Amino acid sequence: MKFIAVQALVAAGALVVATPAIAADYTLSVNTALAITDPLYKGLESFVAGVATSSGGRIEVKLFPNSQLGPDEDVLEQARADAPVAVIVDGGRLATYVNEFGIMGAPYLADGYDGVRKVAVSPLFEEWVVKLHDTAQLQVLSFNWWQGERHLFTNKAVSGPADLAGVRIRTPGAPVWVETVTAMGGVPTPMPFAEVYSALEQKALDAAEVQLPAANGAKLFEVTKFLTKTGHINLITGMVTSGGWYDSLPDDLKTILRDEALKAGDVGSYGTRDALAQIEADLAAAGMTVSAIDTTVFKDATAGVYDKLGYGGLRDTVQALAAQ
Numbered sequence: 655m656k657f658i659a660v661q662a663l664v665a666a667g668a669l670v671v672a673t674p675a676i677a678a679d680y681t682l683s684v685n686t687a688l689a690i691t692d693p694l695y696k697g698l699e700s701f702v703a704g705v706a707t708s709s710g711g712r713i714e715v716k717l718f719p720n721s722q723l724g725p726d727e728d729v730l731e732q733a734r735a736d737a738p739v740a741v742i743v744d745g746g747r748l749a750t751y752v753n754e755f756g757i758m759g760a761p762y763l764a765d766g767y768d769g770v771r772k773v774a775v776s777p778l779f780e781e782w783v784v785k786l787h788d789t790a791q792l793q794v795l796s797f798n799w800w801q802g803e804r805h806l807f808t809n810k811a812v813s814g815p816a817d818l819a820g821v822r823i824r825t826p827g828a829p830v831w832v833e834t835v836t837a838m839g840g841v842p843t844p845m846p847f848a849e850v851y852s853a854l855e856q857k858a859l860d861a862a863e864v865q866l867p868a869a870n871g872a873k874l875f876e877v878t879k880f881l882t883k884t885g886h887i888n889l890i891t892g893m894v895t896s897g898g899w900y901d902s903l904p905d906d907l908k909t910i911l912r913d914e915a916l917k918a919g920d921v922g923s924y925g926t927r928d929a930l931a932q933i934e935a936d937l938a939a940a941g942m943t944v945s946a947i948d949t950t951v952f953k954d955a956t957a958g959v960y961d962k963l964g965y966g967g968l969r970d971t972v973q974a975l976a977a978q
Contacts, residue, residue: 680907682715683738684715684717684739685718685721685729685739686717687846687847688742688867689719694922696925700922701918702717704914709910713907733896734790734792738895741894742891744828744891745890746759746830748792748894752789755786757830757969757972759834759890760965761834762952763976767927770890771800771923773972774796775798792895793894793895793901795894795895796892796918799919800923800926802867802926802930803883804888805863805885807878807881812947813882819840820841822861823860826847834886838884840863847872850874851877854877861878866937875942882947
């Protein structure tokens with residue numbers, strides 16, 4: 655009787671029955687060290703929306719800011735084990751698997767976003783993408799997630815390598831980063847970015863090298879006094895997922911993921927570019943001393959990093975691509 659009564663109510667338009675949401679066929683969890691206030695995060699939100707629309711809801715993307723899924727290296731290993739996860743990660747960490755990626759984080763490779771983006775969408779770069787998939791079971795969805803140039807955040811004024819002698823500088827643990835900081839005169843101290851604030855506060859670190867949006871989001875202006883605009887690394891990163899999980903997708907969804915990742919990377923990267931001047935002003939307003947120095951001395955000091963890491967021959971090719 656109850657069933658008949660409900661039918662009657664529905665027929666009469668007196669009862670609205672909610673239609674259950676259709677679950678996505680696939681779910682991708684994206685990890686990033688960035689805070690939700692970072693302008694690049696807008697690109698990630700764009701990716702969520704773009705994938706949902708283009709796939710007709712067949713893929714759901716979930717975002718995990720502030721490294722909620724763990725350090726980048728751990729998430730990469732989860733991806734290699736076929737977990738449906740992705741991470742926004744730099745080329746230095748990927749160089750562990752395919753050495754060529756490391757040049758994307760090499761010192762003074764290119765200026766701004768547009769030049770380094772040309773490298774990231776080139777046929778040469780796609781060769782590295784295929785190699786990474788085949789040798790490490792990691793799939794690059796796009797590598798056009800630009801976070802800005804990296805600068806020095808210190809508690810003393812810096813004008814050249816001599817000022818960094820004995821200074822413990824946080825950097826990611828990849829060889830290209832470590833060698834760059836060493837060449838700049840500092841003592842590289844790898845650690846997860848989420849731990850940098852407390853390490854500076856507790857004097858376990860003396861300084862950090864980081865791009866403006868991330869530094870502002872992490873409130874490094876509370877634990878450092880000087881921002882020296884060295885621009886030593888033009889930080890381009892990529893969205894990297896599991897090769898095994900990616901291979902399990904229908905071909906149309908593979909295409910959607912890569913297309914939407916490229917579009918969203920541009921959204922986040924150009925948003926970052928447009929936000930840099932205001933972020934710098936905010937840091938100065940927070941009490942930091944901001945210095946734009948002649949970077950020639952640091953360019954000269956870090957020039958040997960390319961040859962030391964085996965990128966000497968590749969440097970000219972990549973820089974030519976960026977200059978096109």
